[in-house]
Amino acid sequence: MSEPDALDPLNHQRLYEPNDLPDDLRVIEIGGEDSFTVQFSDGYSGHFDPLRLLVECGWEDDPERTPTPVAWTNASGEIPSAHFDEIDGADGMRTLLEGFFTRGFCIIRGTPHEAGDLDALAQRFGYIRETNWGRLFDVYSKPVATDLAYTGLALAAHTDNPYRFPVPGIQFLHCLENSVAGGFSTVVDGLALVERIAEIAPDEARALEELPVRFRYDTSSCIVEDASPLVERDNLGRLIGLRLSSRLDYVLPAAPEQLDLFYAGRRRLQRMANDPQFQLSFPFEPGLLLMMDNRRTLHGRTAFDGTSGKRHLQGCYIDHDGPRSLWRTLMRDGVASLGREAA
Structure with missing residues (x-):
């Protein structure tokens, strides 16, 4: 009307x-x-x-609906990417977002990469969600690490902040400097993982969707906790989100037969997530910005030698409604700027 x-x-x-x-x-x-x-x-x-x-x-x-997600593996995976200059126009931004929505992540190369530049870059897509890690957080080796990300250790494929309610929707990682040996970034499609498990082990898949798991982050200054199944679907069976962080989860009591299925399913999920068959890998280079759906895409890295050079990333989070609003605006008006009206 x-x-x-x-x-x-x-x-x-x-x-x-x-x-x-x-x-x-x-x-x-x-x-x-x-x-x-x-x-x-x-x-x-x-x-x-x-x-x-x-x-x-x-x-x-x-016509405004966001593109349908498409599951991918290493064999079928493509890296949706654009140069920073290309996303100033509506067509370039639309193409980048189409890749992001279908694949669950995208890469922007050639961005400004001084400390703090991520603030303006992320706000092209939505409002930054501040957490106890700060508005922007720095990822580099630290003598006293409050998270394993701040070491040179390899990180298994995981989603960020599974202990939050709600879990941050979209994560950015922005490379400011990288001259170390190793430290390749890995991305994995959670949609492909849950589809494969549902196909080959349906009873395990149901256990992953039914049994709540408690996630907890506990330090001297912050305790954040939430419980949820590892895999969440909507009433039509579509994937809502995946939470996977093998060093932060605590399984709640359940019937022995359900626990047997759950542990088998979790083991299968974690092994698949760290199988090169499901992973895409690339090195971080200064000016590279990785944008990924934290409710779908898992990420990790190979180990690196912190004494061989410097590796400095900055990260932040935004909510899903930012890129969705930007997509709808582009489809309606062809305008590549996100509205900033207060709700």
Whole structure:
């Protein structure tokens, strides 16, 4: 409906309360071709876009809907990427986001890479979500490491912050400097993992979706905890999210037969996540920005020798609705700037 007395022309919010309408409201007459004129029993007449009605009924695809996720492995995986200059235009940004939504991650090369540049880079896609790690966090070897990421150890494939409610939606890792030996970044498609397990071990897959696991981060200044199944789906069976961090999870009590299936499933999931068959690997170079869906894409790294050079990354988180809003704006208006209106 497009009437100015029904919807605010700027924010499209209703100017009336639906509960104030008559209980017996019904359609009296429909007419028109390019737009439907609908006459209601209370005397009101409104105009409706036929295409919008078909989309709402599910009979036509929503042109603003984000691209459908596509599962990938090492054999089928491509790295969606763009140069920093390319995303200034609507077409370049649209292409990058299409790769991000289908594959669950993307790479931007040639970005400004001084300390703090990530703040403005991330805000091209959404509002930064601050945590106890700060607005931006630094990843490099530290004498006293509050997280294993701040060492030169290899990191198994994992998702970040599984102990939070809600879990951060999207993570950025931005390379400022890298001259060490090793330290290759790895990414894994969680969608491909859960689809494979459901295919070859359905009972284990169900246990991963049913048994809650407690995740806890505990230091002298911060205790963050949440419980959830490792794999979460919506009512249509689509993957909502995956939580996997083998050094932070604590399995809750359950029936022995369910625990047997769960442990077998978790072992299978972790082995697959660290199998080169499912991984893509690349070196971080100064100016490379990795953007990944933290509810789908797992990431890790190979070990590196911190004495062989310097390796400095900065990271941050944003929520899913930022890139989704940007995509819808691009599809509607062809504008490559994210709106900043306060909710």
